């Protein structure tokens with residue numbers, strides 16, 4: 001019985017460690033704002049490699065934004081750091097702030 005409890009504790013520890021690693025894996029990506037389209041809620045970002053999104057090479061591409069308010073915080077030419085996820089509707093920026 002004690003053995004089973006120990007096993008469960010070890011398992012719980014492993015799970016929490018894995019979850020922590022995933023959260024950290026939502027790695028911030030460095031980019032530059034190229035275009036903002038508030039009417040469609042999209043932003044064009046030039047960005048470096050983003051392994052978390054499976055993008056090994058730098059590129060410029062259009063992203064949707066999770067919250068339209070994000071588009072009001074930046075302007076074309078701004079250097080930003082952002083996080084994005086691959087959603088059913090396309091790549092979506094979940095967080096973004098000006099790089100300092």
Ligand SMILES: [Cu+2]
Nearest residue numbers: 047055059061
């Ligand atoms: Cu990309």
